Amino acid sequence: MEKIVFLDRDGVINKDGYGWTKDNYITRWEDFYFLPKVLEALKKLKEEHFTCIIISNQQCIAKGLMTIEELSFITNKMIEKIKESGGDIAKVFYCPHSKSANCLCKKPKPGLFFDAQKNLGIKNLEEKFYIGDMDRDIEAGKNAGLKTILVLSGKTKRGDVAKWTYKPDFECENLLDASNIVIKNSR
Structure with missing residues (x-):
């Protein structure tokens, strides 16, 4: 059995930027704070041989609040810190589009899950989990056929x-x- 878990980023791995950052998004590494027990959780998942994949909306790109390169910098630093703590993130999939773009990758649509499945050769999404902190995460996970954890x-x-x-x-x-x-x- 493939041991794969999908994770949202903001509000699951790090403190969501809403209400306390300049633009309500995490647009600088200085504003990226791991939530309590996250690094421990990611280490535990790795020890249990789970592949962790991030699926996240980041419309701050479409809004012009940061560039793809700046998002990549934050992502790389996040992955580096997770690895230093014994965890691992296999791949990160972001939707950079605005709500009005009506793309297939913006949650609650399931496009990013299917992109991950294709890119990583995942046989099926059934019996896999998506962990999120909002209603659109749960809806997206359900739309992709996943079990969901809020x-x-x-x-x-x-x-x-x-x-x-x-x-x-x-x-x-x-x-x-x-x-x-x-x-x-998953046992």
Whole structure:
């Protein structure tokens, strides 16, 4: 069985920029803060032989708040710090488009998952997990045929899910809790 887990970035791996950065996005490495227990969770997933793949909307590119090169710099620094802590990110897939672009890769559409599947030779997405912090993450994961885990370390508050059309398969506090769910349900 392929041991693969998909992760959102902002609100799952790092502190979301909304409400405290200049433009509500993480556009500088100086504003990138790993959330508590994230590095431990990623190390644990690697030790259990999971391939971790990031799937993230980054419309700050379309808004002109940062360039692809600046996003790549942040991504490379993030991956470097994760590796230094014993974890690993195999690949990162970003949608840089605006909401109005109506592209196939912007969550809640599942295009980035299918791109990852094709690029990495993943046999199927069934029985794989997507960990996110918002309703569009859960919807995107469901649209791709994945099991979904909502972490409450980002924008979503406990109780918000009651209003959502798409419900997560699991709900937990943070990425470490989510990694434990993934490991337990993949044995």
